[in-house]
Amino acid sequence: MSELHIIGGGMAGSEAAWQAAEAGVRVVLHEMRPEVGTFAHKTGQLAEMVCSNSFRSDDDEQNAVGLLHWEMREAGGLLIRMADRHRLPAGGALAVDRDAFADEITATLKAHPNVTVEHGEITALPEDGQWIIATGPLTSSALAEAILAETDTEALAFFDAIAPIVYAETVDMDVAWRQSRYDKGETEEERTAYLNCPMTKAEYEAFIDALLAAEKTEFKEGETAGYFDGCLPIEVMAERGRETLRFGPMKPVGLTNPHQPEQKPYAVVQLRRDNKLGTLYNIVGFQTKMKYGAQTEVLRMIPGLSEAKFARLGGIHRNTFLNSPRLLDDQMRLRSRPRIRFAGQITGVEGYVESAAMGLLAGRLAVAELRGETLAPVPPTTATGALVTHITGGADAKTFQPMNVNFGLFPPVDAKGGRKGRRDRYKAYTDRAKADWAAWLRGAGLDAQAGAA
Known part of the structure; x- marks a missing residue:
């Protein structure tokens, strides 16, 4: 298979690189830090986080982001495994020792035989090859201008603190x-x-x-x-x-x-x-x-x-993000240049966990394409599927704004069987999602690799 190039070594890019490398694809991960810094980052480490509580709730029965944790664990996600390894006491939340987390992810990816990390800024859209752009909301101005020129649209943006x-x-x-x-x-x-x-x-x-x-x-x-x-x-x-x-x-x-x-x-x-x-x-x-x-x-x-x-x-x-419902197809590819996928917060998902989940999916979609295959759509009843459905067509392009994962993005559950209260309803969402995610992993041939990871 050809190489997969990934721009951005944050949460999405690091997870996409791991998923592709574990599947046997040679990955070149391009990260501009530390040569080019950002407002929020202090190091050149991969998957550097700003906040120790970036993973938020770990409740996989009553909380949509906790469900997303569960799905990433089942799919052999690197970042969630490292978050579990470096977790800090935080009640029901999954808080993480940021420095230890980033240090081990950096060491793990750099030691992987299928991963090459290249530090330096990419300033233009690539003309050939398979690429994932996962540069996040702090995309460099030169690359942002190149994306704007290609998409012929004004950047959408919001301020983050x-x-x-x-x-x-x-x-x-x-x-x-x-x-x-x-x-x-x-x-x-x-x-x-x-x-x-x-x-x-x-x-x-x-x-x-x-x-x-x-x-x-x-x-x-x-x-x-x-x-x-x-x-x-x-x-x-x-x-x-x-x-x-x-x-x-x-x-x-x-x-x-x-x-x-x-x-x-x-x-x-x-x-x-x-x-x-x-x-x-x-x-x-x-x-x-x-x-x-x-x-x-x-x-x-x-x-x-x-x-x-x-x-x-x-x-x-x-922070900047794409109008993904208008610009991306259901495989997270740029409609005008299908060799380029986008992943992470630049697509309009908000939050580190959501970003990592979209990186996981983008990496798997790229692997399938390099093999000449097409993965079945992720069920919208799952947390991952609800997010990708939202950004690639579920949301109205005219009013599109960044969104955290939440049960409002899921198809409604059947209220029969006495599930009328909020706790019962949320449990119904997560029960359905877990069954559908497990079935999708089996159908995509990913369950065995998830166990090995």
Whole structure:
């Protein structure tokens, strides 16, 4: 078989490379980092993540992203296996030690006999060969311009934000305490996975005032893209109403302050472990566009963080994605150049897990094509199938926006048999998806390879 070239060594590109290489295809993985950096990345490692909680819920019976985890495990996904290996205690979530995760994926792919990693920027669309473009939302400007020229369309875009990371030793534990919301988790370590900083009503009101008044990063002239709702900056949420944060990332429910057990906090800021050593903590839900100086002043108003030191401050950046329903076919190929597939967040799926899942599928689709075969469509009743169906025709091209996996993308389940409540309905979705995914893997001849991986 011919070589498969993949541009982008993030979640989608790394997973696509693994799937193809394990199937016997020679892969050249092109990654521009570290020669060309981005706003969010700090290293040249493959599959580098910004947030330790990028995999989100691991509940495969009641949550669509947990179901996606299950499907990737069944298909022999490299990234989900490494996430399991480097997981951190986080209640019911699958949080990951980002550095160890990226280090092992980089070493694994570079050691694979069928994989060659080439560092350097690709600035134009290839003219021949089989390619997957998985450059993500931070695609380099030169390649983005080449894609725009080929597709004859204006780029769709949105603004994304990242949250600050605090050094754990600088959190005042005479104020903060360890507890997962509702004590969720099977072990003591999981039940105490979060640091909690309580606020009184007066402290909350003062924090909101400072947040609204803080100096913000302004968009450049001509930048009119909106925000992705899953990563709204905290000040944008606060502008929607003074109580918005208290019913969002700062909700005080499911927590008891052992320092003042009789006093219920008016609001609570949670911090989640960001590495295995427990030396770094991410401020949960605190994506921000405040300028750096303002961030340190405002965030130190949080009780327990008055002396906080930051390993990384938050920030905002522009993300781009394709109008995939119009530009891609059902094999994730560019209609005008079918030798080129797209995968990952650039296709309009939102989230690292969704990106990796689309990389897994794109890699398998490319392998089949190189063999002169065509894989059967993935059932839309599965999490993977619901995503790929959405981006390749299920969504309206006129209003297409990035989307996380969710049960709203699935065909409705039959409500018969007493499945009327939400938990029963979600269980019906996941039961059906697991059966259909297993059948699709068997029909595609992938189940044996999944077990071997």
